[in-house]
Amino acid sequence: MSDATICNSQTVSCVNTGDVTTVTFTDVLGADGTGNVTSIIENPLGSCNTLVVSGADCSGCEPPILILEDPCDCSNLITVGNITYALETITITPGLAPYEVTVVNNLYDNMGNLYTSDTPGVPGSGTASAAISTVGGVTTLTGYVIADGSTLFDLTIIDANGTTDSVVGGGPCDCICEEEITFEVIASVCDMTGATIELQDDLGNTITSIPLGDEGGSGTFGVQNCGNYQVVIVNAPSCYTDTGTDVGPRALTVDGIGTTNVLFITPQDIPTLSEWGLITLALLLMCFGSIVMVGNAELVTTSNIKLGKNYQIPVNSSILNTAFLLTSILVIIGFTTSLIFFGAIFVSDIIGVAIAGPVFAYLIHILIVLEKGNN
Numbered sequence: 001m002s003d004a005t006i007c008n009s010q011t012v013s014c015v016n017t018g019d020v021t022t023v024t025f026t027d028v029l030g031a032d033g034t035g036n037v038t039s040i041i042e043n044p045l046g047s048c049n050t051l052v053v054s055g056a057d058c059s060g061c062e063p064p065i066l067i068l069e070d071p072c073d074c075s076n077l078i079t080v081g082n083i084t085y086a087l088e089t090i091t092i093t094p095g096l097a098p099y100e101v102t103v104v105n106n107l108y109d110n111m112g113n114l115y116t117s118d119t120p121g122v123p124g125s126g127t128a129s130a131a132i133s134t135v136g137g138v139t140t141l142t143g144y145v146i147a148d149g150s151t152l153f154d155l156t157i158i159d160a161n162g163t164t165d166s167v168v169g170g171g172p173c174d175c176i177c178e179e180e181i182t183f184e185v186i187a188s189v190c191d192m193t194g195a196t197i198e199l200q201d202d203l204g205n206t207i208t209s210i211p212l213g214d215e216g217g218s219g220t221f222g223v224q225n226c227g228n229y230q231v232v233i234v235n236a237p238s239c240y241t242d243t244g245t246d247v248g249p250r251a252l253t254v255d256g257i258g259t260t261n262v263l264f265i266t267p268q269d270i271p272t273l274s275e276w277g278l279i280t281l282a283l284l285l286m287c288f289g290s291i292v293m294v295g296n297a298e299l300v301t302t303s304n305i306k307l308g309k310n311y312q313i314p315v316n317s318s319i320l321n322t323a324f325l326l327t328s329i330l331v332i333i334g335f336t337t338s339l340i341f342f343g344a345i346f347v348s349d350i351i352g353v354a355i356a357g358p359v360f361a362y363l364i365h366i367l368i369v370l371e372k373g374n375n
Contacts, residue, residue, distance in 0.1 A: 063163035064095025072173035079227035080112030082201050085144035086175045092139045095159035098123035103156035107143040149174030177226035177256040185216030186265040190239035202228035226254045231262045276352025283359040290366040316369050323365040
């Protein structure tokens with residue numbers, strides 16, 4: 001007999017005919033892992049029907065023992081599809097490889113896929129036995145169990161000697177990892193009625209949807225399990241998107257610490273002077289300088305309009321009317337040019353002209369008055 005493992009007190013088939021007392025087995029796996037072990041065979045029947053091996057001392061003959069190490073390891077969690085799993089490490093000792101997984105329930109790989117058992121008599125054909133590995137002489141099977149406080153897994157294996165053992169574990173495995181997800185949408189001067197804000201899983205599947213209102217809104221998606229999510233605004237109106245504000249999706253990770261808030265905000269206008277504001281400011285400054293100069297000149301044709309007790313401005317009605325006429329002609333020419341080259345007259349220009357036009361006309365009037373006074 002060759003290429004076999006012979007265990008103490010194991011009944012084996014007769015290998016010789018007649019009465020024998022000893023048989024030498026070659027290529028027999030001994031206790032130290034070496035071959036060519038001589039085994040003493042007793043033949044109690046005095047004939048070669050069956051032989052009982054009583055002298056062999058072989059490794060791998062002990063039944064496998066499944067030991068669950070660090071059950072429900074909450075320090076090694078994974079989240080797949082917003083389901084949290086805890087690590088389970090099953091040590092197989094010692095047994096004899098290869099190992100066949102005959103039963104496995106509620107045990108998952110690190111991608112959230114259920115382990116499968118082997119085809120009977122075909123070790124390694126299922127995903128569970130394929131996950132068995134030996135490192136440093138220690139054989140383990142690692143998997144994950146749902147950390148919901150109630151799910152149990154069970155596992156049964158059979159080794160090459162035909163010895164079977166089982167283990168049940170995982171529950172109650174309650175690794176609570178959750179936190180609240182809140183949102184805030186700030187859309188100044190924009191009615192977002194009809195738009196919604198959605199919480200989705202990392203695959204884009206909608207978990208919950210909340211309607212928005214005038215200028216956005218704020219609220220909560222509630223307490224969610226740890227994992228990866230994304231938030232997106234659906235059916236956002238043009239008054240929101242035209243500002244350049246994104247609608248998502250905004251990716252976020254829930255880690256069980258504090259509260260996660262998602263903020264969407266339209267750009268806020270910073271008060272600054274526009275082009276027309278700068279023009280008006282420049283005209284006012286020029287008017288002020290001109291008034292100071294006019295005040296020092298002897299202008300018989302100029303009357304003063306009092307603005308309080310100590311301040312007055314010079315006004316010549318006939319010259320001011322002429323200045324307004326000249327300004328009106330310039331405005332007409334400007335708007336006509338805008339229509340020709342741009343095809344439109346812009347509201348901002350109309351407002352700007354309405355403010356800056358009178359100031360410009362008064363400045364022209366002051367300059368004319370000043371020139372006449374000097375002459």
